[in-house]
Amino acid sequence: MESRHNTSNSSALFALPPIQGGGNATESLLSYLVRLARAHQIDARRLVRYSVWPALPLDGAGLAISFYREDARTVNGIGRYAHAFTQALERLTSVQGLEGLTFQAWKGVIPEIGAGFLAKEVRWCPTCLAEQRHQRVDSHFPLVWSLDAYQVCTRHHRPLQHLCPWCGKRQQLIPHYPDQARCTHCCGYLAPASSMQTQETIQETDLRRAHSLESMIATPEDKIMPTQPQLMAILQTAAERWTEGEKKKLSRILGLGDRAISGWANKQQKPAFPQLLQIADRLDMTLHQLFTQSLPDRAPSSSSPDQIKTRPRPAAQLSKATLESLLRQQLETSNSAEPVSRILKRIGVTRSYAKYWFPELLAQLTYKHQLSRQQATAERQIEDVERVARVFRNIADGGSYPSIRQMSQALRPYRLSLQREPLREEYNKLRESIRNTELSRP
Structure with a gap:
C-alpha cells in the first residue's frame, strides 16, 4: 500500500511513510497528520499548534478555533491550507510527495471556493476501520472519504457513516486523541466488531459514482493534472x-x-x-x-x-407587458397581500425574470406583504390579550384566585403562554386590579 517516497537523514518530526496506492487506498493529509501525532504520542491538536502551524507558509494567519471546526477539512482539498500544510509537513518530516494526500492535482479544473466538493463532516466505512484493526495497521482515513459526493464504500458495498455508534455524535475534523478510529467525544471505537458482518444493499449508480471519484486519486505513476x-x-x-x-x-x-x-x-x-x-x-x-x-x-x-x-422558459410564455399588467393588478388589489413567491408561481414566471424587468413592482409587493403581516400580527396580539382577560375573569368569577399556574393551564388549549411579554403585562394589570379592589373594601 505504501508508495515510493523520498526522505532525508534529518527532520524535526518522524519521517513517517504515507499510506498511498491510489483510489481508496491513499490516506488523506489529515489522516497522515493524526498518525504523525500518534507516532509522537501527543495530542493531535498540540502537534498542529506547536509544531505544524508555526511552520506554515502563511502571512499573518493566527490559529483560530474556527480552523478546527470548519477550515481544517480544506487541508485535504486544493486551497491555501492544502498547499501550506503539504509544504510544512514535507519540511518537518523530510517526506516528499505529500501533495498526493490531497486533491491539489485537480486545482486546475476545480474552483477553490465552491459547493459540493469537500464533505462538511467526518465520515467513514466501519468495515474498513474494523479490517485495519484486525490487520493491526495504523487507523487511517482514505482521502476519497472526504469528498461530499462519495457516499458508499466500493470495497464493502455499504454507506459511509458519520455518527458515533455509541454516543450518536459527529466527529471533530482534527481530534485531540491521536486516533481517528476513536470517537472524539466518548472515545468509543467507531467500528464495532459487528461491522465485519454487516451487509447492506446500495444502488448501482452510487457505486459507479464512487468509482469515478476514486479515479481522481491515482498512484504517483498515473497522476494527472x-x-x-x-x-x-x-x-x-x-x-x-x-x-x-x-x-x-x-x-x-x-x-x-x-x-x-x-x-x-x-x-x-x-x-x-x-x-x-x-x-x-x-x-x-x-x-x-x-x-x-x-x-x-x-x-x-x-x-x-x-x-x-426542454420546458419553455417562462419568458416565452408571458410577454413583458402582460407580466407588468398582472403585477400592477396584484398591487392594486386591496384585499390581497400574498407573498411575492406565491404570486410569481401562480403567474408562471421566475423571480429572477420578474426582478430583472420590474424590480420596483416586486419591491412594492414585498412591502405590501410585510405590512399585511405586521397588521395581522398586531391583530392577533390584541385577540390574545383579550383572551387572557376573559380567562382571568372566568377564573375569578368562579370563586378561585387566577394564579399563574391556573392561568397557564387554562391558556394551554389556545397555545398561549404568560411568558409572552404582552400577555404577562395584561395578567399583572388584572391581578393588580383585584388587589386594589380588595384593599378598597371596608
Whole structure:
C-alpha cells in the first residue's frame, strides 16, 4: 500500500511513510497528520499548534478555533491550507510527495471556493476501520472519504457513516486523541466488531459514482493534472462530434442547462465540482478517463439533440407587458397581500425574470406583504390579550384566585403562554386590579 517516497537523514518530526496506492487506498493529509501525532504520542491538536502551524507558509494567519471546526477539512482539498500544510509537513518530516494526500492535482479544473466538493463532516466505512484493526495497521482515513459526493464504500458495498455508534455524535475534523478510529467525544471505537458482518444493499449508480471519484486519486505513476483549457478542448471536441459545434445543445445533452459550457468558455471559469462529475457520469466515464481517454463517437444514449425536450422558459410564455399588467393588478388589489413567491408561481414566471424587468413592482409587493403581516400580527396580539382577560375573569368569577399556574393551564388549549411579554403585562394589570379592589373594601 505504501508508495515510493523520498526522505532525508534529518527532520524535526518522524519521517513517517504515507499510506498511498491510489483510489481508496491513499490516506488523506489529515489522516497522515493524526498518525504523525500518534507516532509522537501527543495530542493531535498540540502537534498542529506547536509544531505544524508555526511552520506554515502563511502571512499573518493566527490559529483560530474556527480552523478546527470548519477550515481544517480544506487541508485535504486544493486551497491555501492544502498547499501550506503539504509544504510544512514535507519540511518537518523530510517526506516528499505529500501533495498526493490531497486533491491539489485537480486545482486546475476545480474552483477553490465552491459547493459540493469537500464533505462538511467526518465520515467513514466501519468495515474498513474494523479490517485495519484486525490487520493491526495504523487507523487511517482514505482521502476519497472526504469528498461530499462519495457516499458508499466500493470495497464493502455499504454507506459511509458519520455518527458515533455509541454516543450518536459527529466527529471533530482534527481530534485531540491521536486516533481517528476513536470517537472524539466518548472515545468509543467507531467500528464495532459487528461491522465485519454487516451487509447492506446500495444502488448501482452510487457505486459507479464512487468509482469515478476514486479515479481522481491515482498512484504517483498515473497522476494527472487536468486544467480548465483542457476541459474546454474536450467539450469543444464533443460539440463538434455530436452537435455540429453547438455548445447550447451539448449543454442540454449533459444536463447542464443552456448556457453552462458557453459561460465557462467565455469567462474562462471552472465548472462547479458537481457539474464536472455530472459530465463524466453522462459520458459513462470516470473523472480520470474524461481527461485521459478519447470521447465516444456517439452522444450519450439517454438523450440526443433531436430527442431533447426542454420546458419553455417562462419568458416565452408571458410577454413583458402582460407580466407588468398582472403585477400592477396584484398591487392594486386591496384585499390581497400574498407573498411575492406565491404570486410569481401562480403567474408562471421566475423571480429572477420578474426582478430583472420590474424590480420596483416586486419591491412594492414585498412591502405590501410585510405590512399585511405586521397588521395581522398586531391583530392577533390584541385577540390574545383579550383572551387572557376573559380567562382571568372566568377564573375569578368562579370563586378561585387566577394564579399563574391556573392561568397557564387554562391558556394551554389556545397555545398561549404568560411568558409572552404582552400577555404577562395584561395578567399583572388584572391581578393588580383585584388587589386594589380588595384593599378598597371596608
